[in-house]
Amino acid sequence: MSTILGGGRRLLLAVVCAVAVANVYAVQPVLDAAGSDLGLTAGGLGWLVAIGQAGYLAGLVTLVPLGDVLDRRRLIAGHLVLTAAGSAVVAASTTAPLALVGLGVAGMFAVVVQTTVAYTAAVSSPHERGRNIGAVTSGVVVGILGARVVAGFLAGAAGWRSVYAALAAASVILAGLVLISLPADESHEGARGGYRQVIASMGRLVAADRMFRSRAAIAFFVFASFGTLWSGLALPLSAEPWHLTPAQIGLFALAGLAGALGAARAGRWADRGHAGTVTGWALVVLIGSWAFTARTGQSLWLLGAGVILLDLAVQAVHVSNQHLITTARPRQAGSAIGAYMAFYSLGSALGAVTTAWTYATAGWPAACLLGAGYATAALAVCALSPRPHPAGAAAHRPPGSSGELARR
Template sequence: MDRGRRALLAVVCGVAVAGVYAAQPVLEPMGRDLGVPAGLTGWIVAAGQVGYLAGLVLLVPLGDVIDRRPLIAGHLALIAVGATLTAAAPAAWAAFAGLATAGLFAVVVQTAVAYAAAVSPPTERGRSIGVVTSGVVAGILGARAVAGALAEMWGWRSVYAVLAVLSLALAALVLAVLPPEGRTRRPAGYGHAIASLGGLFGQRFFLTRGLIAFFLFASFGTLWSGLSLPLADGPWRLSESQIGLFGIAGLAGALGAARAGRWADAGRAAPVTGLALSLLVLAWAAIAQLPRSLWLLIAGIVVLDLAVQAVHVSGQHLLTAAYPDRTSGAIGGYMVFYSLGSALGAAATTAVYAVHGWAGTSLLGAGFAACALAVWATGGRPPAGTADRRSPATLRYSHEH
């Protein structure tokens, strides 16, 4: 995995996740054009997220059955199909079908992470995961900015037309540039991979990392799903374009992902997780100052995104080391916790803000972060029988917990 191949996989992740989030800044024109009532436009985004959740369970385990390189290319091609259907949709039902399809195959992100882990030597696994994961951060932020600009120039349909072209081009590049995995033994069948995924949920180590992710991204979702409410209200009363600029501070998360990978390779994944979760709690103290200071808010956002990505990359590194024969299933199962936590944060933040304002929202986000820290403190060892295949990061985690 040289620098160019890591960068290619990061772009794959960015484009794939953009297919899920690109609708957010263009909900109003999409809903109006497709005849979706204003109160139901949220389902435009939800369609992609529902597809994504289904893909985590049904598609990601395929990476433990067949070569991930053609799987990545195939999923990108099918994202292009979904994006094309959305761009050409004559009615709402067609757009929902296209968005759900693009979301279903957006789980190519997890397959790309598993591929990067599988073809990297143990001493560089964390670095590869960090670089590839940084593409997700850039994709989420870039989708909001680029989609708004494209929609303003050529209409919302151009957003999905561009995504379709990019997905097809990346599918071709993946087949041309990335090497095959070269697995040394024949993997089990798809049914076994699905059953194996279910078995992970009964293992304490996996549940520990999953619950950390659940509370981690509940805290993350609390911020990003609720931030526009106080910024649009007094005393700031910022416009939508001004509020969107705060997402630039989230680019720090991409830098954090790459650096966290290096720390994981050095065997510091476990202590980095604890330190990052502690910083996450403290970040909310700065974020809570939003009604009084935008500079403290920005500082809090930077710290929060760095902490989230450090924990996220460290967790994936430990899981791929602990479950080397089912890395796709382990990452897919882990991301189920991610999705559920994000949904909880998004749903809870608006309800709490309506009753208790930004102070209540900040306490909610800090509370989720504290829960993640408490779960980390309880520990959880990798499963028996994997000691000889674990990386230094996983071994150190086992000793310390």
């Protein structure tokens, strides 16, 4: 079953992604306030971030594959309600353990983002699949980067708990809109096997599909580079010579947002068979962005340019990867995206951990060299990647189009 997703439905799905992923990242700008209120020591603050990420990783493996055996529209609505429940617990928590439980639940069901992307791929007309995925995944970037800005200002006006109260309310409203506004997803009908078989297929996908492994490896290194920037950027900006406040540092997320939204057209290029070319050029831009970011100590304008280029490149690669993966396995979109996003999460974690150590040991220029190194590794994997299957690429070309098949 496929249908044309109009602008209103694409916008709704993008907002679902933005609000859901914000549940994972909203704690970062309010970390100090939340930790102080909950009685956590400085060493314990990291758990407020880690528990949401751990829940998200668990949800990728256990919840996203459900979309291959159930109606994804109802699954999206249900997971939004459970995400809201987790956020509500955080907003009402009076102790650190209770807040951690809420953050873990909210993080786990925030994988509704990936179910939403799989739903978009399943109900889209073949010649608009890349365009729709690009538009919907732009919401993910809005959530990741926008959460840092909005949460900071909202917490300043009404306290850190108001951030999670607002997320809970928004998630419930969106769940209702999804049920009212979106068509049912019937793509799972006729699929063989049940949930256990879908989970097992994720392992077989990693073991046997070379194209998937190459795209997953590219994502791993790309998001390690992404994590290097966004987990470490506050360190040089809060030090000499800038001494910026957390709110001022958060404004750089707006530059990243502009860059990421600029990559929405990558989906249209993927629809025309150019996903491999887009990936290659985007990785070159990603490597080059670090030359600007390394000059943070000399110019905030150069840093801004580097942030825009990095997020533009990362989003272009991400959209192209998901287009290729869902096109190759349309009936396994849920399990394929779940497995793919596990590499995304692991890469982001690697970037965060190694950046802190590198900055403490050798400073920000060395951390930038690390980020560029991860991007270079992604380009090397891309150069060695297999080309997409000709039949699959042709099947998803717009009617009446012609031209060479995309490479990789």
